[in-house]
Amino acid sequence: MSQNNYRPVSHVIFDLDGLLINSEIVFAKSIAILLKRYGVNDYSRELQERVLGMEVEKGIQVIIDETGIPITVQEFRLLEKDIYEDEMRRVELMPGAERLVKHLHRHRIPMAIATGSTVMSFEIKTARYRDFFRVGHNFHHIVMSRDDPEVERPKPHPDIYLAAARRFRPTPAQPDGCLVFEDSGLGVDGARAAGMQCVMVPDSRWPCRQQNATQILATLLDFRPELYGLPPFDD
Incomplete structure (x- = not known):
């Protein structure tokens, strides 16, 4: 999209995994460890x-179907949880995440998180940065689609983003006034x-094949808020 086609926004919605925290690497490592227990070495x-x-259970079912390991989705989740809980204690914020969130917070831009996590998995993944992710601190609210009755369909459906927009207070955000940050094609499609x-x-x-993102960046460090009518960075 041409720089001239970016629209000013008033609210920002972030994905979590792979966008704010480097958890996708941890998930991949944990799954690889689990698969190895069943003789799948790759x-x-x-x-x-x-x-x-993908929504968690759907993604797990795809992995089970592709690898042929003899366990159910629920068994997979329990076994993987034991592995990744330990690994998540060392998870890092993604490059530029802290800088961007603190900048927007300092300028009183309302922000939310829209994640496919459960409440329990969110707590595990963000334990190292509890204050950073605390509701009412940097973020106005967090929508966790797995445990949220208002989110009937997972990404790439728009449900989670529309729910996130509705929950801003005192006035709900209009969808065309929201800017979403995502790392996955499914997330972009939903937004x-x-x-x-x-963004x-x-x-x-992996190579990026996405065609309909408003903007594609290598890292959050490359984001220029002023393109969307947001206050520019001071540095």
Whole structure:
């Protein structure tokens, strides 16, 4: 999209995994460890890319179907949880995440998180940065689609983004006034279906094939807020 086509926004919505925290790498490592227990020594890059951004249980079912391991989705989740809980204690924020969020917070730009996490998994993934992700501190609210009755369909459907927009207070945000940050193609598709602009920061492990993102950046460090009518960085 041409720079002239960027629209001013009033609210910002962030994805979590792979966008604010480097958790996708941790998930891949944990799944590879689990698969190895069942004699599958290669969690292929193709399969990793295929499930990126999928609703959790759907993605797990794809992995089970592709690898043929003899367990159910629920068994997979329990076994993987034991592995990734330990790994998540060392998870890092993505480059530029803290700078961008603190900048927008300082300028009183309302922000929310829209994630496919459950409440429990969100707590595990963000434990190292509890204050950063605390509701009412940097973020106005957090929508966790797996445990949210208002989110009937997962990404790439628009439900989670529309729910996030509705929950801003005192006035709900209009979709065309929201800017979404996503790392996955499914997330971008959902944000665009919601009528929102979407900045994509794709996983650098794979080539980016996305066609409908408003803007594609290598990292959040490359984002220029002023393109969307937001206060520019001071540095």
